[in-house]
Amino acid sequence: MSVWALGLNHTTAPLDLRGRFAFALDQIAPTLHSLRSSFAGNSSHPQVEAAIISTCNRTEIYCASEHIALDHTFGWLAQSGGVAPALLRSHAYTLHDDEAARHAFRVASGLDSMVLGEAQILGQMKDAVRAAETAGALGSTLNQLFQRSFAVAKEVRTATEIGAHSISMAAAAVRLAGQLFEDLRKTRVLFVGAGEMIDLAATHFAAKEPKAIAIANRTLERGEKLASRFGGEAMRLADLPARLAEFDIVISCTASTLPIIGLGAVERALKARKHRPMFMVDLAVPRDIEPEVKALEDIYLYTVDDLAQVVQQGQANRQAAVAQAEVIIDAGVQSFMHWLGQRGTVPLIQQLNAQADEWRAAEMARARKLLAKGESIEAVLEAMSRGLTQKMMHGAMAELHAGDAASREQTAQTLSRLFLRKER
Known part of the structure; x- marks a missing residue:
């Protein structure tokens, strides 16, 4: 049995290219079905196990079968994203067997994240595994790989200080906003979306006690549930353009495949605000805010990639913990490869x-x-x-x-x- 993986992340591909390969959680099952169906006609790969991890910083495909089929997987992914295979290859990485296992363990442990040691990726991986299992795409080999990934991540977090001094994307956004506005207690903050990232961002901003908090979401009920936790109001996404001018800070992260905050809407908001500055953070992949917005005067727009420099601060303090984590991961890889080798005698x-x-x-x-x-x-x-x-x-x-x-x-x-x- 062989395991292989291919992917692209924040270190290998620009945001807009990553956006072409971003899959919302409810898209995982049909996407996995498409991938596995593409293998069906190949007699060498009649039954391929598969899982897809898709976050704002990475999209990775993990597969297991009797024989490695990286070229086929590459072709399928390039076609699904509507890009030339050569372009995808120039920004992607491929791994197999022990290298694939090591990468999965490092991702789960937060060693491959933009925010070194962050814990959110572990939950995202678990969601991806549940989605693959529900879709019937997860066999014993990949299940073993991911369960061992989770165990290694737990040991890394327990035995090392890899998460110490970690600056999250949400905390970085608060820090940047504080550089623009002298007193965040006088600001009005709008959150677009109601997912995990927005929940985290709202928690950080709420700690600064802003003047007002609002949640704009496609589903009003979900928006109201989140807004009630922070003493804020909820509004429909359709009302956003008309009310955009009310807010000094806008944090957006939805699963939309197209931008939901356009250049025209922001221009009208600036005019209504008499060009008082607006701080905007687009945490979505693909983008929620049209990139042309960044060129407007009095607009301070940051994407997930723009926050990289901020979140890297303090990384030197965690290098000793990284070395300890790598030792734990090495042991995990050896154990998994031993198990994989034994599978041949089954x-x-x-x-x-x-x-x-x-x-x-x-x-x-x-x-x-x-x-x-x-x-x-x-x-x-x-x-x-x-x-x-x-x-x-x-x-x-x-x-x-x-x-x-x-x-x-x-x-x-x-x-x-x-x-x-x-x-x-």
Whole structure:
């Protein structure tokens, strides 16, 4: 069995290219079905296990099958994103077997994140695994890979200080907003969306006690639930353009495939605000805010990639923890590869067990017949034990007498090792 992975992340691909390969959680199942169906016509890969991890910073595909099929997976992903395979290859990375396992363990542990040591990626990976399992795309090999990833991540977080001094994307946004506005308590903050990232951002901003908080969401009920936690108001996404001018700070992160805050809407908001500055953060991939907005005067727009420099601060303090984490990950990789190697003997073990059961059933049937004829129990047990022994030894004895001298010697050594071991 082989495992392979390919992906692109914040270190290898620009935001707009990553946006072409972003999959919302409810898109994972049909996307996995499409991927696995693309393998169906290939006799070498009739059953491929698959999982997709898609966040604002990465999209990664993990697969498992008897044979690695990176080229096919590359072609499928390029087609799904509507880009040339050559362009995708120039920004993607490919991994297989121990390298794929090591990468999965590092991602789960927060070592491959823009925010070193952040814990959010672990929850996102668990969501992706549940989605793959629900879609029927997760087999025993990938399930084992991810369960071991979660165990390694837990050990890394428990045994090291990898998460210490970590600056989250939400905290970075608060820090930047504080540089623009002298007193955040006098600001009005609008959050667009109601997902996990917005929840986190709202928690950080609420701690600064802004003058007002509002949640704009496509589903009003979900927006109201989140707004109630922060003493804010909820509004429909459709009302956003008309009310945009009311807010000094706008944080957006939705699953929309197209921008929901356009250049025109922001221009009208600025005019209504008499060009008082607006601080905007677009945490979505693909973008929620049209990139042209950044060129407007009095607009301070940041994307997830723009926050990279801020969140990297303090990383030097965690390098010792990284070294400790890598040791834990190395041990995890070795353990997984040992398990994967053993998987190759499973069919043989199953065949041996089936053969042994067949012999046992045959001898049991013969024993019952002898008992029915009135034979003594002692004689029946003797006959059954001899019958089983002869069946078990027949193949070995035949091999011992077959072939040339060299092959007989090799067979003799093997049989001696298998049958003449001294019990400790």
